[in-house]
Amino acid sequence: MAFVEINGLVKRYGALSIFEGFDLKMEATDRLVLIGPSGCGKSTLLRCMMGLEDIAGGQISLGGKEYIEGAEAGKMRIDAKIQKDVGMVFQHYTLFPHLSVLGNLCLAPTRSRGMKKAIARDKAMELLQRFGLADRADFYPSQLSGGQKQRVAIARALMLDPKLMLFDEVTSALDPELVNEVENTMQDLANAGMPMMIVTHDMHFARNIATKVVFQERGKVIEAAAPDELFGNPQQERTRDFLRNVLHING
Amino acid sequence: MELDFSFLLSYSGVLLQGLSTTLQFVGLAALLGLIWGFVLSLGRTSENHVIYWASTLYVEFFRGTPVLVQLFWVFFCLPLFLGIDLSGFASAVIALSLYSGAIISESFRAALKSIESSQFDACTALGLPRGVQTIFVVLPQAVLRAIPNLLSNVVSLFKESALVSAVGMADLMYVGQNIANNVARPIEILTVVALIYFAIGFPLTRAVSVVEARLLKVVKA
Numbered sequence: 001m002a003f004v005e006i007n008g009l010v011k012r013y014g015a016l017s018i019f020e021g022f023d024l025k026m027e028a029t030d031r032l033v034l035i036g037p038s039g040c041g042k043s044t045l046l047r048c049m050m051g052l053e054d055i056a057g058g059q060i061s062l063g064g065k066e067y068i069e070g071a072e073a074g075k076m077r078i079d080a081k082i083q084k085d086v087g088m089v090f091q092h093y094t095l096f097p098h099l100s101v102l103g104n105l106c107l108a109p110t111r112s113r114g115m116k117k118a119i120a121r122d123k124a125m126e127l128l129q130r131f132g133l134a135d136r137a138d139f140y141p142s143q144l145s146g147g148q149k150q151r152v153a154i155a156r157a158l159m160l161d162p163k164l165m166l167f168d169e170v171t172s173a174l175d176p177e178l179v180n181e182v183e184n185t186m187q188d189l190a191n192a193g194m195p196m197m198i199v200t201h202d203m204h205f206a207r208n209i210a211t212k213v214v215f216q217e218r219g220k221v222i223e224a225a226a227p228d229e230l231f232g233n234p235q236q237e238r239t240r241d242f243l244r245n246v247l248h249i250n251g
Numbered sequence: 252m253e254l255d256f257s258f259l260l261s262y263s264g265v266l267l268q269g270l271s272t273t274l275q276f277v278g279l280a281a282l283l284g285l286i287w288g289f290v291l292s293l294g295r296t297s298e299n300h301v302i303y304w305a306s307t308l309y310v311e312f313f314r315g316t317p318v319l320v321q322l323f324w325v326f327f328c329l330p331l332f333l334g335i336d337l338s339g340f341a342s343a344v345i346a347l348s349l350y351s352g353a354i355i356s357e358s359f360r361a362a363l364k365s366i367e368s369s370q371f372d373a374c375t376a377l378g379l380p381r382g383v384q385t386i387f388v389v390l391p392q393a394v395l396r397a398i399p400n401l402l403s404n405v406v407s408l409f410k411e412s413a414l415v416s417a418v419g420m421a422d423l424m425y426v427g428q429n430i431a432n433n434v435a436r437p438i439e440i441l442t443v444v445a446l447i448y449f450a451i452g453f454p455l456t457r458a459v460s461v462v463e464a465r466l467l468k469v470v471k472a
Contacts (some may be wrong), residue, residue, distance in 0.1 A: 050376050084378050089310065094373035098391045107387060108377040 001064050003195060004049075004164065005027035005087075009058035010070060018044050019219045022058070027214070031196045033210035035203070037242065041219045042199040046166045049197065050088045051078045062086065063163060087162030091169040093149040095141040101128070101152050102137045103139060109159050120159070127155045131185060133204075146180030151185050159190075165189070167198045171205075203246055205230050215239045256433030256439050262430050272445060276340060276419040276422070277412045280347035281405045287348060288355025295360050313353035319414050322346045326418045343415045343422075351408045358400035363371070400461035406455045410448065423447060 004026040011018040018041045024203050026032045035041040047053045048068070049060060057070035060181040096105050105124035109115040115123075120146040128134045131151050141149055150170055157165060167186065172177045188211055190196065200206055206213060206227065215223045215238075221232060223239045234240045254263065259266075294306030325346035330337050337345070364388060374384040416425035427444035431437040 047372075051374075051376055052372050069386075080378070086376075088376040090369060090372065090376075092369055094369045095389055096373070096392075098395060107383075108379055111383045111387060112377070114380050127446070156377070 001061070002026060003029045003030070003063060004197075005061045006045075006049075006058070008058040009045075009048065009055060009060065009061075011041070011048060011055050012054060017219070020057075022219060022221070024214065024221060024224075026195070026197065028156055028195050029061075029193075030211045031190050031198065033206040033213050034198060034216060035200070035206060035213060035242075036216040036222075043168050043218065046088065046199060048195060049081050049166055051076075051088055072216070084160065085163040086166060087157030087160060087164070088132060088166040088168065089153045089170050089251070091149065091172050093146070093153050093173075094142070095149055095153055095156070095178045097141050098140050100140055104141070104152060105156050107161050108156070112209050113160065124155070124159060129159055130188075131155055145178060146174045147181040150174065150182045154182075154185055163195065165194055165196045167196060167200070169198065169199050169201065187214065190242055201246070203231070203243070216240065217242070254439060255436070256443070257435060258436070259439065260449050262440075265426050265430065266423065266443075266447070269423040271295055272340075272420070273409075273412055273424075274451075276343045276347065276420075277405075279344045279410050280351055280412075281408055283348035284351030284355050284408070285401065287352030291352055291356035291451060292359030292363060295356060296363050310349075310353045310356055313350050314357075318346075318350055318411055318415060321350055322414055325349070336342040339418070339420045339431070341419070341452055343420050345413075347408060347412070347415075349414060351404065353405070355401060355404050358397045358404055359393060360399035361400070363389070365396055366392050395466055398466055399459055402455065402459040402462060406452055406459070409455070410454060413448070 002025040004024070006022060006024040009019045010023040012088065014025075022045070023198045024032075024043075024045075032139055034045065036042055038097070044053065045233060050054055051068065055068065055070045059066060059070065060068040062082050062085060065082050066079070068076050068078050083102065095109065099107060102124055105127065106117065106120040109120045109123070111118055125134060125137065130139055133151060133155070136144060136148060136152075141152070144152065153170075160173045170186075171182050172229075174182065179202070183202070186198075187209055198211075203204070208227075210227045212224060213227050214221055215230065215234075215236075217238060223234060225235075226231075230239065231243065234243060270271050271387070275310050291310060294302045295310065297303050301441070320363070322343075326337075326339070329345070337459045370388060370392070371384070374388055379388070412422065413424035415422050416428060423444060431440040434440070
């Protein structure tokens with residue numbers, strides 16, 4: 001069984017259908033990058049993985065354990081124990097504005113995992129050191145640049161030792177000159193062996209970090225392949241059209 | 252018409268007494284109103300229908316009726332219902348607390364609603380239990396965001412408190428009217444009373460703008 005298995009996922013917003021039976025597999029050594037046109041369900045997929053959306057059907061499993069199972073009534077059952085193994089970083093940082101950087105990192109470990117304050121603090125400082133943010137520990141989010149905020153958000157998720165990290169367009173809200181520092185942080189994380197699912201519009205970054213690229217459109221996987229294959233020799237007409245469009249726009 | 256403010260010196264002690272009474276019951280009513288208003292705002296954002304409608308009805312009723320009527324009701328009708336004697340001071344505090352609670356709950360409610368849904372997503376993604384989420388994420392942000400409006404609410408309450416003179420409370424307004432009746436010089440005395448209210452209300456209003464500018468820098472990340 002694969003590390004992540006999504007089988008027959010059904011997700012609808014009222015009459016609008018996002019997925020009608022979506023399947024996807026990912027191995028623990030994979031860094032899966034999801035690409036595709038806006039509104040094709042890339043972010044929704046990550047939100048379903050994180051348990052932020054109710055799904056109408058299907059199953060998601062992680063590490064061989066069933067994690068989300070869609071029920072007929074539309075309300076999912078979610079196994080909170082396995083949910084704890086997933087970390088997520090969002091497009092708009094979502095740091096807690098009333099807490100310092102250190103406070104942001106330590107809130108969840110101390111308040112919901114029973115970690116001792118001193119231990120959480122040490123661990124947080126270690127992470128901040130690694131990310132070159134140690135001198136920002138006592139700053140508030142409003143005093144940080146976008147790139148710093150996003151790296152703090154990554155550190156906050158890592159505090160909980162996730163087995164899988166989800167990145168939902170984490171560089172889309174950033175000024176171009178700040179994109180690199182965030183992507184470098186993610187690359188470091190990748191080099192350290194963290195399994196990731198990444199939604200991005202940055203094709204260059206996608207090609208560099210991915211072990212597998214998934215092109216999806218209208219809630220279906222059109223093509224999934226290693227980055228060199230998918231970008232170098234796409235098999236499907238729709239993949240070619242999409243890549244021609246975005247790469248042209250990117251210049 | 253000849254204006255003469257000099258006679259007011261001999262009344263300064265009485266005026267100060269009235270001002271002190273005003274500040275005491277406004278202070279108490281503001282404190283109780285803040286607590287009551289926060290409770291009401293939780294009720295108004297509750298998913299429980301009974302709690303939601305009870306608190307909504309309460310707030311709409313107190314916002315939709317004249318404060319003067321509410322004051323008269325608490326002063327003259329409430330003691331009959333409760334079968335006890337209430338001092339004028341207690342009645343003023345009760346009436347203004349009930350009223351300001353309704354107004355203040357709206358400030359808290361707006362602050363609660365202004366917290367972005369992404370904050371709740373972040374809480375879920377970090378696996379924060381509901382209680383931790385409410386106490387450590389929602390509450391502090393709601394209070395910080397509500398502070399400018401709450402200060403405005405308190406300033407309004409301070410000004411509206413002059414209405415209690417109508418039920419015979421010896422507040423600043425009542426004392427002023429009394430002096431005016433005794434010496435038949437309403438222009439001078441009412442002008443001075445207005446200036447006293449302004450001298451206290453104006454710095455408070457300015458404080459609202461300063462606090463607002465400072466807080467917004469922190470809260471809007």
